[in-house]
Amino acid sequence: MTVLRISILFVLAAVAEIGGAWLIWQAVKENRGWVFAVLGIMALGAYGFLAALQPDANFGRVLASYGGVFIAGSLAWGIIVDGFRPTVWDWVGSAVALVGAAIIILAPAAASAAAEDGA
Numbered sequence: 001m002t003v004l005r006i007s008i009l010f011v012l013a014a015v016a017e018i019g020g021a022w023l024i025w026q027a028v029k030e031n032r033g034w035v036f037a038v039l040g041i042m043a044l045g046a047y048g049f050l051a052a053l054q055p056d057a058n059f060g061r062v063l064a065s066y067g068g069v070f071i072a073g074s075l076a077w078g079i080i081v082d083g084f085r086p087t088v089w090d091w092v093g094s095a096v097a098l099v100g101a102a103i104i105i106l107a108p109a110a111a112s113a114a115a116e117d118g119a
Contacts, residue, residue, distance in 0.1 A: 068101025
């Protein structure tokens with residue numbers, strides 16, 4: 001259940017952060033109006049709360065592992081929302097980042113350290 005919870009929280013955090021950044025980008029770069037900026041700020045705030053719900057008590061570990069999810073999520077967002085076409089190197093880099101994220105958050109050392117921290 002913990003891996004499922006971690007995964008769901010990472011996906012929700014990615015949608016909030018990437019969506020929030022995209023909304024602000026739309027307001028500033030595409031002149032879509034301040035409503036987009038305000039919604040983006042709200043989404044980025046939600047991202048912060050979602051990250052804090054992770055079961056691991058170590059901020060650095062959670063954010064470091066989330067970085068891999070953010071990389072893959074950003075490419076996915078670009079494909080789905082903006083029609084971006086990744087190169088093979090985008091795919092390889094994203095896969096490497098996700099493997100690194102999994103090692104950081106799911107490694108036995110991370111689990112035992114989290115237990116010691118009371119998470």
